[in-house]
């Protein structure tokens with residue numbers, strides 16, 4: 018059955034939707050319910066055209082070949098939702114400045130290391146907000162062993178995040194004193210993070226539902242507004258893996274509509290609606 022498409026638009030059938038859905042689930046853990054059939058079309062049809070295919074069927078055959086691996090990655094990028102903002106959910110950053118970073122600073126000054134993780138960082142507003150909070154509560158952090166790991170499955174958004182350059186209008190969500198302290202004008206109407214803060218984040222491509230190469234544990238993990246795209250089983254597996262990566266007494270921050278189900282709390286105590294603390 019062909020969808021409503023006009024001349025030049027690729028063929029798209031129910032079978033194609035089922036195939037994309039299976040790929041998204043297998044490759045990234047992302048689940049598209051039946052109601053997202055049109056959304057999938059609008060996100061993928063451009064890739065189909067740009068890769069030179071007349072139908073989803075032939076495009077999907079191609080991405081599932083060895084030579085189509087690069088296009089498979091572009092397909093997964095096209096399927097992700099990357100909406101984000103600076104200081105989204107302010108309570109998390111207050112908690113960071115007032116509770117997490119002072120403890121991390123004491124640990125680091127005593128010769129330890131300080132690690133934080135933004136686990137689905139999108140275009141970087143989240144890890145740069147974490148970095149600004151670290152700098153506010155611990156100004157000499159860049160002179161110590163402090164790192165903010167910032168990861169996402171989508172290589173395009175990770176490159177954007179690593180550049181640390183944003184349009185002025187997007188930076189409006191940053192408090193004025195932080196903006197003037199940590200950013201400088203860049204190009205025509207842009208702002209760029211500058212100075213020691215640039216040494217704090219380390220940006221990497223990482224699929225939360227694959228193996229994690231990094232070692233060690235984190236004082237806090239921000240895993241926000243990503244598990245909403247996963248099915249229940251994938252979420253539960255992830256909560257357990259994240260809990261394993263927290264220091265005793267470390268914190269997990271989740272998105273405003275996300276909760277760690279009580280059966281999968283794995284040593285995590287809910288201390289605020291979207292903040293969990295791992296038992297010491």
Ligand SMILES: C[S@@+](CC[C@H](N)C(=O)[O-])C[C@H]1O[C@@H](n2cnc3c(N)ncnc32)[C@H](O)[C@@H]1O
Nearest residue numbers: 045097100101137139170171224225241242243
């Ligand atoms: C809506 S954004 C959330 C950004 C930020 N955490 C926030 O709350 O503002 C969701 C991000 O999750 C990423 N994502 C989706 N599936 C992923 C996976 N399996 N592994 C890692 N990142 C994933 C997407 O690429 C996207 O950038």
